[in-house]
Amino acid sequence: RKEVEQDPGPFNVPEGATVAFNCTYSNSASQSFFWYRQDCRKEPKLLMSVYSSGNEDGRFTAQLNRASQYISLLIRDSKLSDSATYLCVVSPLGNEKLTFGTGTRLTIIP
Amino acid sequence: DAGVTQSPTHLIKTRGQQVTLRCSPKSGHDTVSWYQQALGQGPQFIFQYYEEEERQRGNFPDRFSGHQFPNYSSELNVNALLLGDSALYLCASSIATEAYEQYFGPGTRLTVT
Numbered sequence: 011r012k013e014v015e016q017d018p019g020p021f022n023v024p025e026g027a028t029v030a031f032n033c034t035y036s037n038s039a040s041q042s043f044f045w046y047r048q049d050c051r052k053e054p055k056l057l058m059s060v061y062s063s064g065n066e067d068g069r070f071t072a073q074l075n076r077a078s079q080y081i082s083l084l085i086r087d088s089k090l091s092d093s094a095t096y097l098c099v100v101s102p103l104g105n106e107k108l109t110f111g112t113g114t115r116l117t118i119i120p
Numbered sequence: 121d122a123g124v125t126q127s128p129t130h131l132i133k134t135r136g137q138q139v140t141l142r143c144s145p146k147s148g149h150d151t152v153s154w155y156q157q158a159l160g161q162g163p164q165f166i167f168q169y170y171e172e173e174e175r176q177r178g179n180f181p182d183r184f185s186g187h188q189f190p191n192y193s194s195e196l197n198v199n200a201l202l203l204g205d206s207a208l209y210l211c212a213s214s215i216a217t218e219a220y221e222q223y224f225g226p227g228t229r230l231t232v233t
Contacts (some may be wrong), residue, residue, distance in 0.1 A: 014162075018229030042220045053210055054163065067147035097162050101220050106153070107176050108212075109224060 011036055014099050016111035024119050027088050029115045031099030033081040040100040040109075043074055045083050048095045048113065057083075057096070085116075093118045122147060124213050124225035132231045133201050141228045145213030152194040153222060154186060155210040156203040159220075163210055169194050170216055198230075207233045 016033045023029045035043075043060035058065065060072040060081055071084040081098055098111040125144045133139050143231055145152050151170045155163035165178035169188035183199045192213075208229050212222035 018160075039168065044220075056221070065130050105163065106151070106168060106214065106220055106222075107165045107178065108153070108155075108163075108220070111154075112160070112162045 012111075013037055013109045014098055014100055014111035016114050017120065018054055018114060020103055020115040021120055022115060022117045023088055025088060025090060028084065028086045029088055029116065030085075031083045031096055031098075031116075033083075033111055034110075035079050035081070035098075035100045037100065038107075039101060039102045040079075042101040043072075044099040044101075044108075045070075045072055045081075046097040046099055046110070047095055050094075054110075088096050088118050090118050090120060092116060124211055124223055126209075126211050126225040128228060129226070130229045130231075132233060134233055135201055137232075138197065138199045139201060139209075139230060140220050141198075141209050142193065142232070143196070143211030143213075143225060144193045145211075146223050149213035149215055149223070150192050151214045151216050152158060152188060152192065153212045153214070154194070154196045155212065155224075156180070156205075157208040157210060157227070159207070166196070170214050201232045204233050206230060
């Protein structure tokens with residue numbers, strides 16, 4: 011079983027729609043959680059950290075369910091510029107190794 | 121403020137050869153991590169350097185080795201290249217006390233023929 015599992019997609023979503031991505035992780039010792047965004051042939055960039063209480067950054071909302079070892083990302087009012095691959099990332103406390111999922115590819119359709 | 125830089129951008133090598141990739145961390149960062157990203161996959165952790173020592177290592181063979189210099193820059197060396205080593209190699213820098221917050225460089229795309 012992979013340490014971090016994501017639906018690879020692709021997700022093809024019309025502009026303005028809401029889209030949700032899910033991710034599960036297997037290491038219960040994981041303490042830090044993130045969503046990274048990666049554009050085609052570019053480096054990953056931190057989109058947002060994920061906290062147990064959930065957090066929101068503009069159109070983006072991230073949720074963490076420790077009991078189910080499940081992380082989600084919700085994008086509202088999607089824009090063409092949101093087209094990218096979204097990577098779910100976890101890291102154990104005190105261990106700075108980042109473990110990435112395979113990524114979910116999102117394409118926003120005009 | 122310069123971000124993470126890597127060189128070269130692209131590289132083509134032949135099986136069995138050796139390669140050295142270079143990384144300069146973001147200003148103020150002292151920790152460098154290296155990742156390998158195969159096509160269609162997420163980045164896989166290779167190793168991390170801090171204070172010129174390898175602090176952590178992922179599931180990569182000894183053919184992969186590295187070094188960190190006193191100015192915090194780093195090199196990744198791969199010996200006896202295999203076709204399967206073809207990938208995007210990413211360097212990420214961070215501050216030791218906040219090493220979960222990593223900033224990635226643009227990567228070096230290595231093709232082994």
